[in-house]
Amino acid sequence: MSFVHICQKCKAVFKYPTQDVHTCPDCSIPMLSTGISDADWAKLSPQQRNEYKEVELRKRLEEQRRREEEQRRLAQEKEEKKTAYIKSQADYIFYEYDIDVIPNDGGVNVTLLKSVLDARARKGWKLHSIYSNELGENSHVEAAGWNRTVRINSTASQDVLIFERRIMDDTQR
Ligand SMILES: [Zn+2]
Structure with missing residues (x-):
């Protein structure tokens, strides 16, 4: 059977x-x-x-x-x-994030980049990370800092800036 x-x-x-x-x-x-x-x-x-x-x-x-x-x-x-x-812990730190996208056609636009950073910093934002988005492809990721790689033959792309700042609690989000 x-x-x-x-x-x-x-x-x-x-x-x-x-x-x-x-x-x-x-x-x-x-x-x-x-x-x-x-x-x-x-x-x-x-x-x-x-x-x-x-x-x-x-x-x-x-x-x-x-x-x-x-x-x-x-x-x-x-x-x-x-x-x-986590929220019951009195010393827990809350963060919020936001993103700025800057067009980049091959070179670093220092003036524009600096004005974006300054505008953000005035409101308590800190640059968390930055990467270049080339033709829809995430080609380069880098932590916060200014040793950004510049490609000589790069075509039209955009720089994506991720900002972080502390907030009091979740209600501020
Ligand atoms: Zn089968």
Whole structure:
């Protein structure tokens, strides 16, 4: 006697002597162990077999969706607990971030760059990091500092400046 196993991907039916979970040889994913003996399976019409497959596979999908939903909920709960703990600490430092984008057509526009930095600094912002975004591609990332690489053959790009400043608490965000 053997039991019917169905691949949830290719829908192929396999028969194994046990109800242990087997892997589909074609898809390499664990198959559904139906617990149905091959004798009982043989009694079903092709239509009944197809219906069984559809119902069972839909059930598994639904179960999987529920499991994922539950995992998301747990992760969110955990994150909320962490945040609540952090906020309960009197000396916790809150930060906020903002971004300025400066066009860059090959050279560093020192005057423009300096005016942006000064304007930000006057409002308590500190440069957190800066990178050049070339033709939609993040080509260069660098921490705050002024040893920025200048490319000789660079084409039109933009400099992305990320600013950081301290705030009192989350309500200021
Ligand atoms: Zn398969």
